[in-house]
Amino acid sequence: MKPAIQRRYRPSVLSRLHLARLHSRLVHDEQNALQPYGLTAAQFDVLSRLATEPGLNQQMLADRLLVTKGNICGLIDRLELAGLVERRNDPQDRRTYHLHLTLSGVKLFEQAAPALEEAIGRQFELLNDDEMDTLLTLLAKLDRALR
Amino acid sequence: MKPAIQRRYRPSVLSRLHLARLHSRLVHDEQNALQPYGLTAAQFDVLSRLATEPGLNQQMLADRLLVTKGNICGLIDRLELAGLVERRNDPQDRRTYHLHLTLSGVKLFEQAAPALEEAIGRQFELLNDDEMDTLLTLLAKLDRALR
DNA sequence: AATAATTGGTATACTTATAAACAGTTCAGA
DNA sequence: TCTGAACTGTTTATAAGTATACCAATTATT
Numbered sequence: 558m559k560p561a562i563q564r565r566y567r568p569s570v571l572s573r574l575h576l577a578r579l580h581s582r583l584v585h586d587e588q589n590a591l592q593p594y595g596l597t598a599a600q601f602d603v604l605s606r607l608a609t610e611p612g613l614n615q616q617m618l619a620d621r622l623l624v625t626k627g628n629i630c631g632l633i634d635r636l637e638l639a640g641l642v643e644r645r646n647d648p649q650d651r652r653t654y655h656l657h658l659t660l661s662g663v664k665l666f667e668q669a670a671p672a673l674e675e676a677i678g679r680q681f682e683l684l685n686d687d688e689m690d691t692l693l694t695l696l697a698k699l700d701r702a703l704r
Numbered sequence: 705m706k707p708a709i710q711r712r713y714r715p716s717v718l719s720r721l722h723l724a725r726l727h728s729r730l731v732h733d734e735q736n737a738l739q740p741y742g743l744t745a746a747q748f749d750v751l752s753r754l755a756t757e758p759g760l761n762q763q764m765l766a767d768r769l770l771v772t773k774g775n776i777c778g779l780i781d782r783l784e785l786a787g788l789v790e791r792r793n794d795p796q797d798r799r800t801y802h803l804h805l806t807l808s809g810v811k812l813f814e815q816a817a818p819a820l821e822e823a824i825g826r827q828f829e830l831l832n833d834d835e836m837d838t839l840l841t842l843l844a845k846l847d848r849a850l851r
Numbered sequence: 852a853a854t855a856a857t858t859g860g861t862a863t864a865c866t867t868a869t870a871a872a873c874a875g876t877t878c879a880g881a
Numbered sequence: 882t883c884t885g886a887a888c889t890g891t892t893t894a895t896a897a898g899t900a901t902a903c904c905a906a907t908t909a910t911t
Contacts, residue, residue, distance in 0.1 A: 568836045569828040570821055573730065575843040580727045581770050582850040583720065588869090599897060616859060623728045628898055630861060635896080652859045652906050674717055681716040683849045684842065689715045692842050695835060696722040702830045703729040735899090746867060763889060775868055777891060782866080799876050799889040855910070861903080868897075877888075 583680060590676035594669040595639075601673065603632055604658065604666040607642065612655040614647075641665060730827060737823035741816040742786075748820065750779055751805065751813040754789065759802045761794075788812060 566574065584598060591601055606621050607613060615633065619626040633656065636642040641662035644654035658666065684692065713721065731745060738748055753768050754760065762780065766773040780803065783789040788809035791801035805813065828836065 567821065567825070568833075568840065569825050572828060572836060572840055572843065573824045575840065575847060576723075576727065576730070578770065579843055579847050579850070580723065582847065583723070586850060597896070614859070623725065623732075624897090625899065626860070627862085627900080631897080650859085650907070654860080674714065677720045678714070678716050680850065681719060681846065683845055686715075688842060688845075689719060691838060693715065693719055693722065695831065695839050695842075696719065696726055698830055698835075699828065700722060700726050700729065703726070703733060703827065744866065761889075771867085772869060773890065774870080774892080778867080797877075797889085801890080853911090855908100857908070858906080860905090863901085863903100864899100866897100866899080869895085871893085873890105873892075875889085875891105877886100879884105879886085881882100881884085 586680060587673060587676055590673050591669060594665060594672070596665070596669055599632060600636060600641075601666075601669060603629075603636060604641065604662060605670070607656055607658050608663070608666050611657050614653045614655060618656060636662075733827060734820060734823055737820050738816060741812060741819070743812070743816055746779060747783060747788075748813075748816060750776075750783060751788065751809060752817070754803055754805050755810070755813050758804050761800045761802060765803060783809075
């Protein structure tokens with residue numbers, strides 16, 4: 558039973574490790590919440606974005622979600638196959654598609670969204686209003702630094 | 705130019721969105737820092753863990769990194785092929801391997817680690833000591849809630 | 852008008868991740 | 882002893898994700 562060597566990490570590295578592990582756990586938790594609806598986190602993100610900005614094209618959607626258009630292409634393929642999203646042609650520009658939720662896409666999103674919100678609420682319920690505020694401020698500050 | 709519909713999110717959901725975007729940017733940034741060394745973030749994580757806990761088996765390593773053993777299997781395959789890690793047999797238990805860095809694995813890690821630390825330092829340099837402390841506390845609190 | 856540069860979507864190859872099934876090994880207990 | 886449960890690593894199928902190269906369509910430049 559030799560003790561593991563404990564490195565002393567610098568505060569920034571320690572924060573980064575914590576953040577990575579927390580993120581991993583949050584994602585795992587949310588996958589569970591979405592599973593009953595047959596959605597992955599990435600698919601939900603697409604539905605969510607298209608619910609608020611219908612008609613986006615694939616490149617713009619990729620920019621919103623911070624992923625590549627190649628990734629979006631496959632995601633939309635699967636969502637279209639599942640009948641949740643449709644590609645509509647643009648009469649002005651034949652390179653592009655406008656993405657829209659189908660009726661069942663809207664319905665599924667409206668069921669899944671509250672379930673996910675509730676799961677997220679539970680994840681953060683240990684924080685009081687002040688702490689939540691502080692966290693938001695710090696995250697925003699870091700976010701700004703990397704843009 | 706129709707304005708995008710702005711949903712009003714609850715604080716917990718807003719925090720979660722911020723956190724997801726921040727994580728995405730941090731990862732992207734770190735991939736860039738590791739690229740000169742021919743390492744991905746996942747591969748670096750393996751090297752880092754094996755540097756502090758040599759002799760781990762694949763299941764234990766998977767537990768440490770919060771991933772599955774199936775994932776580790778492929779990761780180690782590639783790292784072994786690159787000559788950075790080796791699998792050593794256990795004379796007592798023929799099911800298991802002990803994982804060790806090779807000499808070049810150690811060397812590469814010792815080059816890449818400071819570069820990554822520096823990148824992480826830059827990511828957090830906008831926070832002063834107090835803020836860093838607060839962030840750590842909040843992350844730890846959330847982390848605990850999900851364990 | 853002709854050509855060049857940019858843009859949008861797709862295809863391919865690779866890495867990472869999960870879950871589930873599988874094969875061999877170890878070990879506890881009847 | 883032998884049988885069954887548990888464990889270790891591998892494989893497979895599926896889903897994301899990147900980077901790169903490509904084609905077709907649009908826009909800018911000369």
